[in-house]
Amino acid sequence: xxxxxxxxxxxxxxxxxxxxxxxxxxxxxxxxxxxxxxxxxxxxxxxxxxxxxxxxxxxxxxxxxxxxxxxxxxxxxxxxxxxxxxxxxxxxxxxxxxxxxxxxxxxxxxxxxxxxxxxxxxxxxxxxxxxxxxxxxxxxxxxxxxxxxxxxxxxxxxxxxxxxxxxxxxxxxxxxxxxxxxxxxxxxxxxxxxxxxxxxxxxxxxxxxxxxxxxxxxxxxxxxxxxxxxxxxxxxxxxxxxxxxxxxxxxxxxxxxxxxxxxxxxxxxxxxxxxxxxxxxxxxxxxxxxxxxxxxxxxxxxxxxxxxxxxxxxxxxxxxxxxxxxxxxxxxx
Amino acid sequence: xxxxxxxxxxxxxxxxxxxxxxxxxxxxxxxxxxxxxxxxxxxxxxxxxxxxxxxxxxxxxxxxxxxxxxxxxxxxxxxxxxxxxxxxxxxxxxxxxxxxxxxxxxxxxxxxxxxxxxxxxxxxxxxxxxxxxxxxxxxxxxxxxxxxxxxxxxxxxxxxxxxxxxxxxxxxxxxxxxxxxxxxxxxxxxxxxxxxxxxxxxxxxxxxxxxxxxxxxxxxxxxxxxxxxxxxxxxxxxxxxxxxxxxxxxxxxxxxxxxxxxxxxxxxxxxxxxxxxxxxxxxxxxxxxxxxxxxxxx
Ligand code: SF4
Ligand code: SF4
Ligand code: SF4
Ligand code: SF4
Ligand code: FES
Numbered sequence: 001x002x003x004x005x006x007x008x009x010x011x012x013x014x015x016x017x018x019x020x021x022x023x024x025x026x027x028x029x030x031x032x033x034x035x036x037x038x039x040x041x042x043x044x045x046x047x048x049x050x051x052x053x054x055x056x057x058x059x060x061x062x063x064x065x066x067x068x069x070x071x072x073x074x075x076x077x078x079x080x081x082x083x084x085x086x087x088x089x090x091x092x093x094x095x096x097x098x099x100x101x102x103x104x105x106x107x108x109x110x111x112x113x114x115x116x117x118x119x120x121x122x123x124x125x126x127x128x129x130x131x132x133x134x135x136x137x138x139x140x141x142x143x144x145x146x147x148x149x150x151x152x153x154x155x156x157x158x159x160x161x162x163x164x165x166x167x168x169x170x171x172x173x174x175x176x177x178x179x180x181x182x183x184x185x186x187x188x189x190x191x192x193x194x195x196x197x198x199x200x201x202x203x204x205x206x207x208x209x210x211x212x213x214x215x216x217x218x219x220x221x222x223x224x225x226x227x228x229x230x231x232x233x234x235x236x237x238x239x240x241x242x243x244x245x246x247x248x249x250x251x252x253x254x255x256x257x258x259x260x261x262x263x264x265x266x267x268x269x270x271x272x273x274x275x276x277x278x279x280x281x282x283x284x285x286x287x288x289x290x291x292x293x294x295x296x297x298x299x300x301x302x303x304x305x306x307x308x309x310x311x312x313x314x315x316x317x318x319x320x321x322x323x324x325x326x327x328x329x330x331x332x333x
Numbered sequence: 334x335x336x337x338x339x340x341x342x343x344x345x346x347x348x349x350x351x352x353x354x355x356x357x358x359x360x361x362x363x364x365x366x367x368x369x370x371x372x373x374x375x376x377x378x379x380x381x382x383x384x385x386x387x388x389x390x391x392x393x394x395x396x397x398x399x400x401x402x403x404x405x406x407x408x409x410x411x412x413x414x415x416x417x418x419x420x421x422x423x424x425x426x427x428x429x430x431x432x433x434x435x436x437x438x439x440x441x442x443x444x445x446x447x448x449x450x451x452x453x454x455x456x457x458x459x460x461x462x463x464x465x466x467x468x469x470x471x472x473x474x475x476x477x478x479x480x481x482x483x484x485x486x487x488x489x490x491x492x493x494x495x496x497x498x499x500x501x502x503x504x505x506x507x508x509x510x511x512x513x514x515x516x517x518x519x520x521x522x523x524x525x526x527x528x529x530x531x532x533x534x535x536x537x538x539x540x541x542x543x544x545x546x547x548x549x550x551x552x553x554x555x556x557x558x559x560x561x562x563x564x565x566x567x568x569x570x571x572x573x574x575x576x577x578x579x580x581x582x583x584x585x586x587x588x589x590x591x592x593x594x595x596x597x598x599x600x601x602x603x604x605x606x607x608x609x610x611x612x613x614x615x616x617x618x619x620x621x622x623x624x625x626x627x628x629x630x631x
Contacts, residue, residue: 291349
């Protein structure tokens with residue numbers, strides 16, 4: 001089959017960027033990596049790319065394919081183009097990391113962040129005589145995160161990292177869950193405390209991009225949500241993120257629907273006047289546009305707060321939903 | 334063909350974006366789509382309740398589904414976030430029959446029961462899949478020719494794709510562009526269209542949130558957009574109501590009208606913008622409306 005590629009080229013030393021176009025003749029079963037290697041072998045020896053295992057294990061061939069991070073060795077050309085030989089595949093280096101040359105990026109910031117979450121077990125108490133005994137379910141829950149091959153795809157496309165380099169970002173946060181969620185770890189609370197700070201679990205917008213691009217089903221965002229649930233359960237709630245969750249839930253449990261007016265003061269802290277003031281000009285603009293819901297001026301839970309019809313039945317669901325909670329796996333000796 | 338849906342308007346259209354609620358009802362009437370509003374359904378939880386109490390989120394959404402099933406109608410929403418959460422809960426309940434049985438025990442106390450298989454669709458999907466673009470083109474009275482409109486989807490109507498019925502409907506990630514073209518406007522192709530508006534972290538990390546919103550608006554405006562259109566009122570809040578704040582955080586010179594999907598349809602159907610409260614936006618829609626008031630360019 002005919003394969004058309006448009007590859008972004010960067011040579012920082014010469015300060016050149018641009019695109020190279022290749023038209024190749026490949027077998028129908030070719031992967032994108034096969035096509036790129038063929039381009040390098042037969043068309044242009046200066047094309048730089050990384051690869052090793054060619055079977056989606058080593059994580060070195062991640063790059064952006066038609067604007068989304070993917071492993072080149074795992075992407076069949078035919079699946080990308082849908083069989084359309086005129087579809088020119090756009091190949092670019094990953095985002096959010098500096099380019100060294102062409103498709104090769106500098107992974108330094110990726111690894112720094114992995115190290116930042118102390119990616120090793122820190123057991124508490126004396127070392128047991130035999131092995132640590134852990135229930136099966138507890139480890140099964142961690143298998144997603146253990147599947148991570150450190151390809152960096154999720155980090156490349158993380159939408160928050162695009163605007164804030166300080167964000168620990170999906171791969172390292174998933175890695176943090178791998179240890180915080182391990183029943184043998186003894187530093188869970190300290191980990192969760194650190195992760196609840198600026199740049200950590202509460203800075204994720206839940207955009208699902210990392211879930212979408214991860215080739216290994218790690219679903220980093222879902223691990224971030226598990227960390228949030230753990231942090232709240234551990235009582236680490238003196239932060240905007242946890243307060244936001246609390247006031248949101250309270251508003252639904254109280255009135256059935258979201259009370260938008262009280263979200264800001266409820267999240268940043270009722271007495272955080274400077275921060276509340278930053279929202280005032282915006283609130284006034286909304287008021288002028290007729291967009292400030294006046295029915296919601298009474299805070300959720302206070303007498304007279306706005307309530308939907310049939311709230312008694314909603315409250316019943318709230319009470320009873322406690323019985324749906326799964327039981328936590330315990331460490332047994 | 335009579336089209337009828339149980340209608341979950343979502344909190345925002347009943348709160349800070351009343352123009353969306355009004356425009357939806359107005360446009361549905363014009364298109365002959367009958368909506369039966371579920372006025373006792375609760376918020377989907379927006380993924381926030383789920384952070385603390387996923388089980389409560391499941392029960393509340395199952396309750397909404399059961400209400401639609403009691404009416405024997407498919408469920409329509411007008412919010413990308415609602416769609417995402419509802420699809421996620423549907424998937425979880427369908428895969429865990431034992432868990433579903435427990436949820437149904439709770440619902441039984443109100444005489445409700447949820448059976449997996451309910452059709453749950455955002456207005457965008459309904460327009461393309463049920464109403465049909467050909468019918469929409471026929472209904473257009475005032476084509477939006479000449480207007481350049483950027484799509485803004487909202488994360489949860491796009492991702493995670495395995496929960497959003499894309500095997501059956503592979504074009505769902507292109508519907509906004511298709512609808513924009515069907516009403517005669519030109520779709521602006523820009524990278525931000527499928528990224529995140531930043532809304533969920535507005536209270537948590539205001540600066541990051543506003544940078545995200547500001548970047549997308551700026552990119553689209555730079556590419557010549559006259560407006561953005563979104564099927565999600567939360568995106569609308571961050572892109573419209575927060576746009577002046579995003580402007581001061583990013584220092585981008587932005588002023589771009591953000592319109593709700595039903596408003597765009599309504600304009601093409603010839604409905605008076607005032608009837609859809611297009612004068613109730615933070616960023617004035619006047620520039621867009623003026624452009625549309627010009628004679629259609631040849
Ligand atoms: S869900 Fe969170 S971590 Fe994942 S890409 Fe989006 S912002 Fe980044
Ligand atoms: S979580 Fe997935 S995308 Fe991210 S580095 Fe690991 S394998 Fe790659
Ligand atoms: S997701 Fe949003 S609009 Fe949808 S129900 Fe909840 S808060 Fe309301
Ligand atoms: S773009 Fe924003 S509001 Fe819209 S769905 Fe994503 S997070 Fe939500
Ligand atoms: S070459 Fe190893 S993952 Fe692609």
